[in-house]
Amino acid sequence: MFKKKPNIKPLSPLKSSDRRRTADQIIADFGLQVPVDSSAEAEDKAASAAPLTALRKSLLPENSQSARFTTTAGPDLKQVSGTIYAGSHEGTGDEQRILWVKVEDKMYPTVYTLWHNPGIVPLLHTPQFVVEKLQGGADLMTPGLQRGPPFPAKATKGAVVAIASLEAPTVPMAVGTCEIDVASLQEVRGAKGHAVQTFHWSGDELWAWGPSGKPGLEPPDHLEGWADDKAGDADLAAPMDRLDLEGGHDGGVALDSVPTDRPDGEEVAAEASRSKNDLVEEVEEPELTTKEIDEAFTNAFLYGVKHHMDHNKDHPTYGLDFPLTQSQVMSLLVQPFLPTYTPARTASLQLKKTSWKNAKKFIKHLDKEKIIKSKERGGSEVVILDxxxxxxxxxxxxxxxxxxKESATTTGVKSDSASSAAGEDIGQKLQIVSLWRPKEKLAFVFNASNADPRGYYTLKELRQLLSAYAEKENLVSPKNKRMIKINPQLADALLTSSAADDRALAAGEIPIDALAERMQAASSPFHAILRNEATIADAKPKAGLPPKIHIVLETRSGNKTVTKVSGLEAFYVSPQPLADELRKTCAGSTSVERLQGSSPKxxxxxxxxQGPQKDAVVRALGKRGVEPRWIEVVDKTKGKKKG
Incomplete structure (x- = not known):
């Protein structure tokens, strides 16, 4: 929920009476047991009240402050408001952090509160690689639940729960709400659907907030008090961290065929062995060779051309407007038509892993094969003339x-059958640029190249700056140019206490690609949507990942279906002209209204x-430069998510 930075008003001190009342409400809502001092005499009221006072301070320290906040959530950008409670626990020396969040009438603890108050909510477990997906904002699917059944008795539908990894089972890393009665589950293998809707996690904007702007605190390695009584999970977690995620679950995270039974003794070893032999080998296929990747990109181009020929037979150039730039070739004719492999092998399908390394050389190869005719433009780019x-x-x-299915839809090309009601967005060319803004702890990397440590950079530029820093500090391994020696600055800024990083520290070196990925993770995402000839210099990057246009199919008045489209403004698409065109092409009524929950300003x-008009909408958006991968389709008439 808090991938985007919330708008938090100035903090104000919490009155003692308000603090006690709020703490008592938390104790009641979460059913917390107040410790009893058996040595205190009944007449000694101060001694009898001491355990309650201590619990209140642990939940809400005396220095707590509160403030109102607003943010948006969900595909409809629903306006969400509430109250945050910030403070620091006594004796820790930490600066103030957000400890609780109140939305509507529900209180949610942050990971900072959970790290200081073991057992206040039920703790669920899942493998580490699933936790990493949760930290990207995904929800936890039912097959992802581990260390059960049985599950905690309080993990009922609507209950606030914490989530930890099997590798660090005593350290909560995410907070969410149960969407089902987890406690009553008898089996999770083969089950479908959401188990926990993620609300907050270690690494989001709530975790990162601080009055001085310092980054959030790293999680501890182990915490006393959280239950850790199921032996063997650490051993079983090792083979699990190599399993692929199961797709098609409404953006959530699930496991594919991960065993959920937890036998004891010799059966644990047998189960772990079965996981390795029967499951890991099933998904661990070798990466594609360079030759196979070359063939995949060439075939994708041929498929893209063939598809345009089949679907635009009446157009003299089959719906393609020449010259085609490198970005148009990749987005229109290559990327949507790359072949299907298993998820592990699909990761190999990157242009940089071909023998050509970049789009310019790839197009020149096609020219050499006499499939196309190309020409250099500006010395740095090649365009396809024919x-x-x-x-x-x-x-x-x-x-x-x-x-x-949507990958093969003709998009982003100008059509000569434009509607008379079309606006200026017909035929526009759009480009989404993903950028990253480094956090303060990475400033030393950028200072080495005299680059702005608070600027915006593409992934390629981040890697180049990292390489420049490594060369300047003589960190490049003489034996292998792809390996970087780890110095204290890199270790403090980019490495954690994970098993992979511990191995890297022990070796004293780490691949530059792995270090670049950590650099990306330690930077804040931004994006810019460029129109026509605009460049990144003309745009003001916006925080967060790129948005999507949302198409929702719903049933109304019994069995009548309507198609709703929102999120057009970010892509320079005018809603009213689009509605006018769809009214004619779909032969049905249309309307344009303000999306519920959006700001009036x-x-x-x-x-x-009217009607199930997803395909017509996608075609109309395609004429306006919107690619299918920028569209999210939700079919509520079938209860499934597509696109």
């Missing part, structure tokens, strides 16, 4: 299965069309 649609490579190409408009 495609030989009669080339034998294209004519004899046999299509293959694609990852998603900066409203998000919603276009509604």
């Amino acid at each position: 495609i030989d649609f009669n080339d034998e490579h294209i004519k004899s190409f046999v299509p293959y299965r694609l990852p998603k 900066n409203p998000v408009m919603e276009v509604m069309v």
Whole structure:
């Protein structure tokens, strides 16, 4: 929920009476047991009240402050407001951190409160690699639940729970709400659906908040008080961290065929062995060779051309407007048509892993094969001037299965059958640029190259700056140029206490690619959506990951279906002209209204069309430069999420 930084008003001190009343309400809501001092005499009221006072201070320290906040959540950007409670626990020396969040009438503890108050909420477990996905904002799916059944008795539907990894079972890393009665589950293997809706996690904007701007505190290695009585999980977690995630679960995280039974003694070893032999080998396929990756990209291009020929037969150039830039070639003719592999092998399908390394050389290769005619432009880019649609490579190409149906939709090309009601967005060209802004602890990397430590950088630029820093500090391994020696600054800024980082520290070196990934994770995501000839210099990057246009199919008035479209403004699409065009192409009524929950000052408009018109909407957006991968489709008429 807090991937985006909330708008927090100035903090104000919490009155003693308000603090006690709020703490007592927390104790009541979470059913906490107040310790009893058996040595205190009944007449000694101060001694009898001491345990309650101590519990109150532990939950809400005496220095606690509160403030109102607002943020947005969900695909509809619903406005959410509430109260945060910040403070620091006595004797820790830490600066103030957000300890509790109140939304509507519900209180949620943050990880800082959980680290100081063991057992105040039920603790659920899942493997570390699933926790990492939760820290990206995903929800926990039912098959991802581990160390049960039985599960904690208080983990009922609507209950606030904490989530820890099997590798660090006593350290809560996320907080959420049970969407089902987890306590009553008898079996999770083969189950489907959400188990926990994630609210907050270690690494989000609540965790990162602090009055001085310092980054959030790293989690401890072990905590006393949280139950850790199930032996063997650490051993079983080792093979699990290599399993792939199961897709198609509404953005949540699940496990694929992970055993949930927990036998004892010799059966634990047998189960762990079965996990390694039967499960890990099943998904651990070797990476694609360079030759196979080259063939995949060439075939994707041929597929893209063939697809445009089949779907734009009446257009003289089959719906393609020449010249085609490198970015257009990759986004229109290559990326949507890359072949399907297992998730592990799909990660190999990157242009940098081809023999050409970049789009410019790839296009020149196609020119050399006489499939296309290209020309250099500006010395740094190659454009396609023409495609030989009669080339034998294209004519004899046999299509293959694609990852998603929407991947093969013709998008982003200008159509000569534009609606008379179309606006200026028809035929526009859009580009989404993902940027990262480094946090303060990475300043030393940028200072080495005299770069702005608070600037915005692409992933490629981050890696280049990291390489420059390594060369300047003589950290590049003489035996292997891809390995970087770890100095204290890099260790403090980018490495954690995970097993992989511990091995890297022991070796004294780490691959530069792995270090670049940690550098990305230690930076805040931003994005810019560029229109037509605009460059990144013309745009003001916005915080967070790039948005998506949302298409929702719903049933109304019994069995009537409507299609709703929102999030158009960020992509420079005018809602009213789009509605006018859809009214004609779909032969049904349309309307444009402000999306419920959006700000009246900066409203998000919603276009509604009669009938199940997803495909028509996608085609209309394609004429406006919107690619299918920027669209999220939710079909509520079937209870499934697509796209």
